[in-house]
Amino acid sequence: MSQRIPVTELTPDFRGRAEEALADGQLRNNFRVAMDSLMTKRANAFPDADEREGLRELGNRIKAGALSRLPDLLEQLEQKLTENGVKVHWAETVEEANSLVHGIIEARKGSQVVKGKSMVSEEMEMNDYLAERGVECLESDMGEYIVQLDNEKPSHIIMPAIHKNARQVSKLFHDKLGEPETEDVNQLIQIGRRTLRRKFMEADVGVSGVNFAIAETGTLLLVENEGNGRMSTTAPPVHIAVTGIEKVVPNLRDVVPLVSLLTRSALGQPITTYVNLISGPRKPDELDGPEEVHLVLLDNGRTGAFADAQMRQTLNCIRCGACMNHCPVYTRVGGHTYGEVYPGPIGKIITPHMAGLDKVPDHPSASSLCGACGEVCPVKIPIPELLQRLRQENVKNPEQPQQVKGGGAKYSRTERWIWRGWQMLNTRPALYRSFLWAATRFRVLAPKKAGSWTENHSAPVPARRSLHDLAARHLDQNGGRPS
Amino acid sequence: MSQLFYDAAPNATRVSPEREPDRQYPEKPEAVTLFGTCVVDLFFPEAGLDAIRLLEREGVRVYFPQEQSCCGQPAWTSGYRDEAKAVARAQLDILDRSGLPVVVPSGSCAGMFRHHYPALFADEPDTLKRVEALAERTFELTEFLLKVCRVQLADRGAPSKIALHTSCSARREMNTHLHARELLQQLEGVERIDHDHESECCGFGGTFSVRMPEVSGAMVKDKTRSLIDSGAVEMVTADGGCLMNINGSLEKQKKSFRGRHLASFLWERTNGANAGEVA
Ligand code: SF4
Numbered sequence: 001m002s003q004r005i006p007v008t009e010l011t012p013d014f015r016g017r018a019e020e021a022l023a024d025g026q027l028r029n030n031f032r033v034a035m036d037s038l039m040t041k042r043a044n045a046f047p048d049a050d051e052r053e054g055l056r057e058l059g060n061r062i063k064a065g066a067l068s069r070l071p072d073l074l075e076q077l078e079q080k081l082t083e084n085g086v087k088v089h090w091a092e093t094v095e096e097a098n099s100l101v102h103g104i105i106e107a108r109k110g111s112q113v114v115k116g117k118s119m120v121s122e123e124m125e126m127n128d129y130l131a132e133r134g135v136e137c138l139e140s141d142m143g144e145y146i147v148q149l150d151n152e153k154p155s156h157i158i159m160p161a162i163h164k165n166a167r168q169v170s171k172l173f174h175d176k177l178g179e180p181e182t183e184d185v186n187q188l189i190q191i192g193r194r195t196l197r198r199k200f201m202e203a204d205v206g207v208s209g210v211n212f213a214i215a216e217t218g219t220l221l222l223v224e225n226e227g228n229g230r231m232s233t234t235a236p237p238v239h240i241a242v243t244g245i246e247k248v249v250p251n252l253r254d255v256v257p258l259v260s261l262l263t264r265s266a267l268g269q270p271i272t273t274y275v276n277l278i279s280g281p282r283k284p285d286e287l288d289g290p291e292e293v294h295l296v297l298l299d300n301g302r303t304g305a306f307a308d309a310q311m312r313q314t315l316n317c318i319r320c321g322a323c324m325n326h327c328p329v330y331t332r333v334g335g336h337t338y339g340e341v342y343p344g345p346i347g348k349i350i351t352p353h354m355a356g357l358d359k360v361p362d363h364p365s366a367s368s369l370c371g372a373c374g375e376v377c378p379v380k381i382p383i384p385e386l387l388q389r390l391r392q393e394n395v396k397n398p399e400q401p402q403q404v405k406g407g408g409a410k411y412s413r414t415e416r417w418i419w420r421g422w423q424m425l426n427t428r429p430a431l432y433r434s435f436l437w438a439a440t441r442f443r444v445l446a447p448k449k450a451g452s453w454t455e456n457h458s459a460p461v462p463a464r465r466s467l468h469d470l471a472a473r474h475l476d477q478n479g480g481r482p483s
Numbered sequence: 484m485s486q487l488f489y490d491a492a493p494n495a496t497r498v499s500p501e502r503e504p505d506r507q508y509p510e511k512p513e514a515v516t517l518f519g520t521c522v523v524d525l526f527f528p529e530a531g532l533d534a535i536r537l538l539e540r541e542g543v544r545v546y547f548p549q550e551q552s553c554c555g556q557p558a559w560t561s562g563y564r565d566e567a568k569a570v571a572r573a574q575l576d577i578l579d580r581s582g583l584p585v586v587v588p589s590g591s592c593a594g595m596f597r598h599h600y601p602a603l604f605a606d607e608p609d610t611l612k613r614v615e616a617l618a619e620r621t622f623e624l625t626e627f628l629l630k631v632c633r634v635q636l637a638d639r640g641a642p643s644k645i646a647l648h649t650s651c652s653a654r655r656e657m658n659t660h661l662h663a664r665e666l667l668q669q670l671e672g673v674e675r676i677d678h679d680h681e682s683e684c685c686g687f688g689g690t691f692s693v694r695m696p697e698v699s700g701a702m703v704k705d706k707t708r709s710l711i712d713s714g715a716v717e718m719v720t721a722d723g724g725c726l727m728n729i730n731g732s733l734e735k736q737k738k739s740f741r742g743r744h745l746a747s748f749l750w751e752r753t754n755g756a757n758a759g760e761v762a
Contacts, residue, residue: 019697053502060499068496309497328684332701366695368688368702369560370651380499384652385602391562410562419558423566426521427573429550439525452693456700457731460526467519467528471547474532 014362017337027163031334034162038325041268042376059261060380062254063316070306073215073248074297080218084280086293097298098129101207101240104294105135108238110204114196116224116232117141118209119157119319120242120298122341123354126207137207140196140228142189149176155335157342158266158321163334196228206232206290210243211318212258213295216251220278220295223259225267230274239290241278245297246306246315258318261378265320301353304405310389311404314349316379321346323373323383329366338363345373349386356406357393364390365410436466508630512584514544515627518574518596520589521553522723523744530723530744534588534624537750541632545586550577554592559599561690568603572610575600579613584620586627588746589723590653593623598656623653624746625662625721638670640752646676646715648706648729648742650722651684663721663745670752678713680705687728703732711740718742 011017021027046052066073078088091097101124105113113130115121115137127148130137139148143160147153150172154160161169166183173179179191200206208229212221220241222229233239249255263269282289305311324330324344335343340351340360348363357364364387373383390404395415398408425432439446439462448459515538519531535545554574559567578585587593597618604610628634647667649660660682667675686692686702707729710718720726720742729742 015695015697018695022697022701057499057501064496064498313497328686328702329695329698332698332705362695364562365691366698368651368684368686368691368699370684370688371655372651372684375655382499388560388562391560392564393562395562416563419561419563419566422558423569426552426555426570429552432552433549436525452696453731454735455696456692456703456735457728458734460727460731462525463528465528467524467531468547468549470528470532471517471519471535472549474535475545475547 014337014339014360014366017339018333018366021333021337026165027334028332030163030165031331034159035325035331038267038321042265042322042325043268045264045268045270055257055261056378056380058257059318059378060316062249062258063318063379064313066249066254067246067306067312067315069250070245070248073250074245076215077213077218077248080215081280081295082218084218086218086220086280086295089294089296090299091296092299094124094298094300097124097242097296097300098126100296101126101242102130102133102135104238104240104292105130105205108204108292110238111135112199112203113137113205113207114140114199114203114232114236115144116206116208116222116229117144117160118207118242119154119341120209120244121207122154123300124242124298126242138196138199138203140200140226140232141224142192142226142228145192145196146172149173153336153341155343156321156324157319157344157346163336200231200235203232203236205238205240206234206236207240207242208233210241210247210295211262212255213243213248214250214252214255215248218279219252220276221255221259222276222278223263223272223274224276225269225273227274230276233276233278234289237290238292238294239278239281240294240296242296242298245299245302246317262318262320265322265376265378301355301405305350305353308403311349311353311386313381314353314386316381317346317350318379319346320378322376322378326372326376328368328370328372345383345387346381349381349383349390352390352393352404352406357390357404358406358409361394361409364394433468436468440464440466440469506630509584511541511543511632514546514581514583515586516546516548516578516581516583518551518554518578518585518587518592519547520587520592520723522727523588526727527723527744527747530746531588533744533750534586534746536754537624537628537634537746538586538632541628541634543632546581546583548577548580554595555603556592556595556599557689559595559603560688564603571600571603575610575613575617578617582620584622584627584631585617586622586624588624588721588744589650590623590657590659590721591650591724593621593626594652594656596621623657623659623662623721625659625666626657628749629662629665634666634669636666636669636749636753638672638752639754640670640672642672642674643717644674644676644715645748646678646681646710646713646718647745648681648685648710648718648720648722648725650687650720650725651682653722654682659721663719666745666749667719670749673752676713676715678715679709681709685725685728687724689724692728700732703728704736707732707736707738707740710742711738719745719748721745 089100127137139145146161155163170181174181210220281293305314330344338347351360369384371384393404393407394410396408443462446461523531538545555567555570600614604614653659685706686699692699
């Protein structure tokens with residue numbers, strides 16, 4: 001299955017893709033139903049609000065503390081993993097990471113890879129990279145398998161195929177695998193399983209992601225529900241784990257609250273079916289496990305976020321997906337509209353550091369700043385605050401030094417002048433009052449069209465008298481003098 | 484290769500603040516300043532006047548400085564920090580003249596004073612002190628009526644079913660939903676009806692509604708549908724922005740259902756002048 005997976009849809013901008021997604025009733029229904037159910041599951045998993053808030057505070061402190069010692073922890077992690085027999089590789093860019101992975105596969109003369117779910121490998125577009133070099137890379141997570149089969153990208157970081165319902169999956173299996181159509185989810189899973197089982201046994205290399213890398217013990221922790229993660233990391237003779245540098249935590253004790261936050265926020269589970277703790281290759285007296293274990297630590301712009309005190313909070317993320325599940329924008333447009341690996345609120349704040357803000361200039365604006373994401377984030381990333389900051393970076397003069405890669409992409413002299421005018425109006429009381437006077441006096445002349453506002457609304461007509469006016473009269477009558 | 488990461492400042496890590504303790508409320512003051520907000524000023528001035536009436540009925544003298552304009556939120560959320568700061572500074576100067584408690588008939592603007600002014604002036608220690616004092620004495624209208632005036636409302640209207648909408652940022656920053664619900668509960672003839680996805684954003688978000696009209700439009704359509712389907716006869720809200728968004732969309736869709744400002748609703752229900760009109 002040597003295939004090219006299209007990076008994004010054809011429509012080049014967020015607004016255009018959003019418009020298409022909004023017009024797709026089936027898609028909107030799939031997301032609404034799925035997100036509603038995930039929100040309910042999360043709510044039920046945290047019945048005690050005090051406990052939840054205490055745990056979120058703890059999660060925030062653990063991640064912030066780990067980030068404050070990031071360089072030291074990474075060094076400790078490398079040392080411990082090496083002691084455990086794991087080979088550690090560093091990659092500054094996705095190209096470097098891909099070529100490292102390919103190098104390891106080549107050294108083993110491998111041609112078949114099975115992959116457990118890994119968003120970092122999506123970031124790397126590893127499937128494409130390996131396919132171009134004659135290595136077949138098969139996704140073993142059911143959702144990932146479905147999107148791979150349909151030449152798509154994941155639309156959600158936890159549930160890659162959430163944009164499809166059972167009927168659509170059944171049709172896909174029928175078209176691509178020649179299976180009889182069925183809408184029974186269990187049967188669909190069995191179909192996928194049959195194909196995958198064989199592949200686990202044949203694969204030369206297994207690739208996986210990492211949820212937490214524990215520095216003190218040199219342990220890689222991976223949570224999953226399908227068992228495919230365990231298969232991918234133990235059945236093939238070589239295991240390559242790929243992860244971002246922000247996943248390191250000081251010690252095993254730290255992962256207990258973090259895993260609980262992760263699984264409860266993501267799917268409302270007290271814990272996942274599988275929790276894999278990987279601490280090295282097979283030892284001489286052991287019967288199974290891989291002969292070689294590698295860890296590729298990827299930067300890909302993370303150090304850029306790390307260098308800025310406010311943006312660094314982005315790296316707290318434990319990839320639970322709760323922010324997208326609760327996002328009223330994501331719920332309506334779905335993950336593909338974002339056109340990037342990470343969709344939803346987390347995608348909006350992390351993609352600029354990876355790809356550059358100029359690659360995703362509309363993302364910071366695609367939010368009503370309602371705050372749902374920040375409210376549910378288990379590690380308390382103030383997402384709305386970071387979006388607001390990115391909006392500032394977006395409209396900066398591009399000739400000035402930029403604090404975020406690709407900043408200044410939305411700079412517009414005209415818009416800057418409009419806001420200057422707005423500022424003048426609102427800082428000069430006499431001017432503001434004349435504006436009120438004119439707007440109320442000539443209200444009938446209010447334009448019938450007001451830009452895109454009147455696409456969804458009637459034209460706003462000012463009141464007959466402003467509050468300034470009404471209040472002055474009223475308070476005069478009542479003997480109150482404006483102070 | 485980990486020397487790569489030593490370039491960054493390792494001590495710059497931010498830790499989120501501890502949970503805010505429940506707000507402590509002062510005794511009822513003799514006088515307050517009303518900050519009308521620009522949207523109420525121009526589009527819902529009656530609601531501002533009703534807010535004044537409600538406060539006066541509680542024995543609170545209301546001042547309305549004529550120099551006030553906008554809290555600065557539109558520029559702030561659009562990324563125009565300098566412009567927002569200039570406007571914020573002007574309001575701060577005006578509100579500091581009397582130093583009276585500030586009551587705001589719009590949750591998101593009250594939230595701007597309380598939660599975003601400190602971020603705007605974080606780099607000016609002297610101003611920050613004044614800003615923190617302003618945050619301390621700023622109250623959203625329903626909060627002030629309920630928690631500071633400890634109002635007891637006597638309902639004089641006919642039985643009615645209403646839906647309540649609260650602005651998202653205001654709900655999260657100011658707990659406006661709890662305050663409004665409690666006030667409505669005091670009204671004997673009023674039944675508050677839950678509507679589908681009640682806590683979901685109406686799609687306004689200031690300039691979001693004009694920058695992303697497709698997504699924003701889909702959000703407000705869903706919101707208006709769920710309001711109409713709820714079986715309520717009208718919607719009340721204590722936020723001008725949401726009100727403008729929801730009513731503007733209803734009008735465009737040629738629906739007869741409307742929302743109105745909570746201040747006007749409360750005044751009408753308890754004043755008795757127009758009692759009976761609502762049901
Ligand atoms: S930003 Fe927070 S809510 Fe979103 S995926 Fe990351 S940890 Fe989860």
